[in-house]
Amino acid sequence: MGVAIGSLVYSAIFVASWVNQVLIAQWMPYALYILLLAIILITAAFTYVFIRQGRATETPSVPESRILPITIIIPALNEESTLEQCVESLIGSRYPQDLLEVIIAHEVAPRCRDSTPAIAKRLAEKYCNVKAVPNDGEHSGSKAGSINNCIEMASGEIIGIYDADHVVEKDALIRACAHFVSSPELACIGGKVMVRNMDYNFFTTLVGNEYTVINNFSRFLSELITGTHLIYGSNVFIRKGALVRIGGFDESSLTEDCDLGMKLIYGNYPMKIDYSIRSYEQSAINFRDWWHQRVRWTRGSMGVLKKYMRIYSADTRMSRKSIETILLYSLGTGGLLFSVILIGFMGFMMYMNVITPLILFICCAPLAVLFASESMNEYKEGRGSILDTILSILVRPWVIYAYSLVGVYAVVLDILSSDHVWHENRRI
Template sequence: MANVLFYLALSLIWLMLLYHMFLMQGGYLHYLRYEKPIKEWEKANKPLPMVSILIPAHNEEVVIERTLKAMVRLQYPKDKLEVIVINDNSSDRTAEIAGSFASKYPFVKVITTQPPYAGKGKSTALNQGLLHASGEVIVVYDADNTPERMAVYYLVLALQNDERAGVVVGKFRVNNAASNLLTRCINIETICFQWMAQAGRHHWFRITTIPGTNFAIRRQILEQLGGWDEKALAEDTELTIRVYNLGYYIRFFPAAITWEQEPETWRVWWKQRTRWARGNQYVVLKFLKKLFSLKRKSIMFDLIYFFFTYFLFFLGVITSDLLLLANLLFDLHLGVGIVSTILWILAFFLYVTEVLIALSVEKTELNLKNIALVLLMYFTYSQIWIVLVVYAFCLEMKRSLFKQEVTWYKTERFQKDNAVHPPSK
């Protein structure tokens, strides 16, 4: 029995690794092609729509000034642009700093959430911002984001010229990657996510997940859906499923780039990633029950992928690790022979290859320092993720069983002096 479980667990791990390699191939092909339509779209010269940028902000005085400076620099007609800072129950200088920009620039607005909506989390804040927005296209940025000058233009350009797309998603990069070992790991993680999960799934299946930032969505879709789900911790993933179920698809267009700050301490990282894991688990459990009633059948593959990622894959890893540990303490007659050893070594090199291909897409990222870090991440960063997902699952099950109210955790920001931000393009 132990041998059957062990090899079943190895099979689950290998299935996921091979699928990620398949995605990485698609991501690389998307990288080679995504810029080709730009000239044709610009020649079409379609009129640009009114755009409302929503920036939910709760105690963001550390980063909000830099974010609003980036908004002011955006290359988009200012008479067709409004930037709405949603001051959500802040107790610091967020409202004061945002207000100073609003007094200088007519297209910048500040609204303050009121009870009973104040301090309820990002989804609630976005829904309140939507009530004050006048644009036919809604763009969302987190308060720590500094989009490049052409980011919003590219998001809207793709949306205007691709009628089947309900949402256009851009690329995000880490502006404080050089701060410490943790941020370097996160930088590699985000690069892999862009070119593997986002670009790869878009290329092969026309499936992309809406991130929490740097995306444009048609206002009519949000109104049809009733806005964001205020119970979801991963409001972006949840919105993704509902957009696809309406019959639209989501385009990944990495020409639109934003730079964001990532956690610089393990404590902040743990809280943020726990929220992400719990949020995605909530989405899987919410929609898996409706799997066969979904109108857009292709999204079934995405739900199954999330189910595999956050449940079966980690179950396989944990099962194999526990069996190996138990075999050291008790004689389980586990047949860990040459075949399983070779499979583990090959899995390690497959993981490394996938990550290095993703890094090669971004200029300057495929270097000796990052190659050494990738080797280290397999045994450290990736293993910590396993523990985190188990912890998040326990919390989510507890919330579901005891009908607990969802508590939103806002990621702690760090002083801007820690950021190494490239020149705006």
């Protein structure tokens, strides 16, 4: 569909006049090569930063008297197979236990259909700094609501958010704390999220680190161009004061993390990324879960974009914030804008015999570098494999074209005003 749309648009331009024919035949290839060169340079810069921060082995030193109290909130719905491992990894982290509070914000029946509440209660009885808080009041029914329900009772100066399928590296919390201590103005910092079930089945092996690379690269690119970045809803830390001032999470949003990021941007709150703050999550284990998750992310980002464009344009002027918002979310929702246009453009150029199919491989080359660098990093740390590196070079870069289909499908659903249906991912 992306090819069809692009072909229609560019065909209209082509037949308009002889000038357009000259433009497309003689100048478009040069413009395309310049664009590819820019992509390669940005990719190289990101790869350097990515690897340098990812290899940070020395844990920052924070004087004991300056370590900040921190509260970790774990929203949990039907997470009986993952919740305990997540909590145990937090309790086992290198952080003073008297300054660490863990709140399990779990849903209740009938929405919760497994033993998550019982596990949460047992963990709260086992550890004095763990609380189980049922989300059965006005905030019930959403991840954002379960977090909002716990903000007021949180004792920490810093609030961290982790999904229940995460396993946290031992120094993740102290690394985050070090940033807040050294930068009193800092409001939010996000870390690197990695996949821990790549070898579960054929699909997870094939997709591998796709999510890790694209998530981290989109945030890097957003920060490079706009000075701000997207927020991922797990392995993220926010000052409680800032979270209260912006009103917490939007419980009506499909992507509450994106909306929170826009609230912080709108309020001019400083944010950072540190790829050495690492946690490991379960990725989608089949194509159905993968597809529905990314469609939800895309539609959620579209909703956030429309919401904040209305806010920014209320004064009838196109402000700098409006332009930054467009840039930020067109970058963050790559499947929606960039890849659809790219595929349509490439298809039309090949149709006009201006470029060869080789260009499709050239466009994938920067992604191959990103995927391969992540795989090699993991291999050096004892978690990757030669097969994983080969797949990163030869298979995973083509995911950009799959993302284009996600973008088209999400746009169609939005045009038709289809209901927002939450598809729950299977856990292992």
